Amino acid sequence: MGEKIKALRERIGEVRDLGAASAVLGWDQQVNMPPGGAQGRAYALATLSKLSHQKAVSDDMGETIEKAEAEAAQLDPDSDDARLVQKAKRDYLKDRKVPNEWVGEFTHVTTLGYQVWEKAREASDFDQFKPELEKIIALRRQYAEFFAPYDHIYDPLLDDYEPGMKTADVKTVFHQLRQEQVALVQATAESGVEIDDAIIHQPFDEEAQWSFGVEVIKAIGYDFERGRQDKSVHPFTTGFNPGDVRITTRIAPKFLNPALFGSIHECGHAMYEQGVNPAYARTPLDGGASLGFHESQSRMWENMVGRSRAFWNVFYSRLQSYFPEQFGAIDMETFYRAINKVEPSLIRVEADEATYNLHIMLRFELETALMEGSLAVADLPAAWNEKSEQLLGITPPNDKLGVLQDVHWSGGMVGYFPTYALGNLIAAQLWEKILVDIPDLEKHLNTGEFHVLLDWLRTNVHVYGAKYKPMELLERITGDSLQAEPYLRYLKAKFGDVYGL
């Protein structure tokens, strides 16, 4: 490695260290922190983010990057170092546009915002959260202006989570998905097939839920030597480096899905980060290519694997042994149908695959309206309920089951939601390619050889971390740009079978 690139790595390493420290503090805030710690934590996180930002956008950093660029020009443009310098430059140019004061204030507001949201959600009272959310949306609108001119005010936010993606692209793809998904949901409703999922809505011992979940995620490949699982109000994954990638889960005492499929989902995220080339630690190549790619991993494991017959061929007898009263007399096919019942519901993270993207569209439409200024925060609960009725045909009875259900906005994450839907599409595109490369994949999954799938993902996706831009990575792997068809094909095949369409 050249001296100049080495110098850049060292300088960026410090910025990444500060990011890792913030991530630990954020994890702690959601998993451990007592109420009294909120104020001090907001200060600490604000200082960390300000310092990190100062270092990231300093003139020194600019000069270091420039010198490294000269050195990188001599290298294979696809080499790790050349890519590292490129990505460092892109990040630098973006970060430079944001004033340091904004960074500190945003971190402070969103750190306290999380605490307020948690209480407001518990109390199912949007008014408690409203003042915080108003501050957050105002800050987010300010943020977008730093990147003016833009095609759409939502673009700069989206780009943070899904580099290169535009609001217009999302609208196009959502338009295509919406028609077909609504038609599919309608077809299932009119199919005459009634699925009773009462068996997954009954009391399940919480410790047994925890233990079964741990057994499952160990079996599919989560490495507890380089991670851990805890409980939190809103499940999430956070990686400090490839050697320490943590997940959380939430156990519902009377519903099997949240802990089980939540754990598998987060495990999908975590295995992605555990699989990144360890040499990328403390560089901008660490972490995933984008949140869309991240969600492709989490939703692939949760749904394409976790809600498949193959998976339950392996695990159903284990589930029965954890919950003999609930499942001892139930055959696997009945269980399989119960966990794949299509029915519009209120909570995104508990939604079935056929309706899931509709939850995302709802949020995307509200977020873009908030950013455009055509929707006021005060009118958000009503707008939420109205959209819910339009898209899902149901109206939440209260804020907890509606507008307050997700953690994202409290942490300032506006522009994040579309990546869940993009993740579904990417997952389906990857899946079709995997089936070309491993034609007998189902045989392997049927016998619990999940490592065959994980190895493919490791080799083709995980190891590259953020080396490639997401759409570039997708094209390298599948030879194609982002497409809705593979996901629609997947949905139609799966639910066509379940509902006899």
Added chain:
Amino acid sequence: MGEKIKALRERIGEVRDLGAASAVLGWDQQVNMPPGGAQGRAYALATLSKLSHQKAVSDDMGETIEKAEAEAAQLDPDSDDARLVQKAKRDYLKDRKVPNEWVGEFTHVTTLGYQVWEKAREASDFDQFKPELEKIIALRRQYAEFFAPYDHIYDPLLDDYEPGMKTADVKTVFHQLRQEQVALVQATAESGVEIDDAIIHQPFDEEAQWSFGVEVIKAIGYDFERGRQDKSVHPFTTGFNPGDVRITTRIAPKFLNPALFGSIHECGHAMYEQGVNPAYARTPLDGGASLGFHESQSRMWENMVGRSRAFWNVFYSRLQSYFPEQFGAIDMETFYRAINKVEPSLIRVEADEATYNLHIMLRFELETALMEGSLAVADLPAAWNEKSEQLLGITPPNDKLGVLQDVHWSGGMVGYFPTYALGNLIAAQLWEKILVDIPDLEKHLNTGEFHVLLDWLRTNVHVYGAKYKPMELLERITGDSLQAEPYLRYLKAKFGDVYGL
């Protein structure tokens, strides 16, 4: 508040935020971190400590302090702001002597050192830890040289934990203590009184131990809204700010003392920090006056309260209800004597009050020899065993029960141990003053009114945080300098009673 002092507070606030972040990462390392996280954590902590140090010793900081000093000169010299500026200046002058590179290296080495120590201790194999300890001692010797000239090479280290204290002072007071404590231990051995403490050495359900400990620390005043308790290999207290002060404990499956008295001990530390004036958050006045003062609080609650008859008048029936098999048929006096049995033993944190300081003297003598260079790290286990025989009359059968028992050195904490003994002395001096101010204290303790004691400590000690130097604070409260006699009087009275001397 003047503008210049406000500017200083803001600047120092950032340094304190970085310190708080490091403390969270340190807590996490000992409580949660998976093995794979060690390398990344070492980098993150090194970067935080380097940045914090850079900010603390910058020319800007020097100028900010100078300007604040001019403003503070107009204030009452005992006002918080005047004291804050004074303490900031002292810290600055000390920190300036230490090169930034050393800080980063020291943090990196000690972060990894902790992981190595944990494994070496588990394996009871000093050789695994030796290379790390050699690095740590070499770094500590380097550190002392930054402060040359000194009276003794151990002085600069001691001063970090006990500002103003000299190695010679410690030697003098330890000399006085040693003779009297050895004589007391001998007198108990020759008293003809035999105490059987088998009742505290038997299996105790771990969950019941945890629950009883929590009940006790809640009753004496630990605020769980501003803290939490977890398990760790070596119990410790860490405060990020007065709103988040955490403790850890260690449960021994067949020995009642470690979890119970360990929890009370750490709770004593934590209540100190929870009681600091909240206005001192993010300033150098946050935290305790010194480690000696800190230990005075922890050891007062652990021993003077937790091992007293008054305390067990309140809690013994509760203990019996947690452990009916073990204590149902045992009267309180028998239990009281068992927890106050004097007997030289191997593990410091489990030592009785009469022999405890001997453990400290052992470490102090070894540490000063390591620093002087008259003892090599390679010879440390043998030296430990020899001193153990001299001071306690017993030789550890292995490294786990000997030289590897304490966490301190792995974290670079050389010079810390004497503060435990100083804490005993301070506690006894405070206790005599408390009995003057609250003559019926025992009556209150006998009925579980622990808040009477806590209120006195809050008002006279805790609230001041680090506003006063430790010996100044002691003098303000008791009217006297540090003395050994009150502690010796306390020991003789207590064990004279137990052993009928």
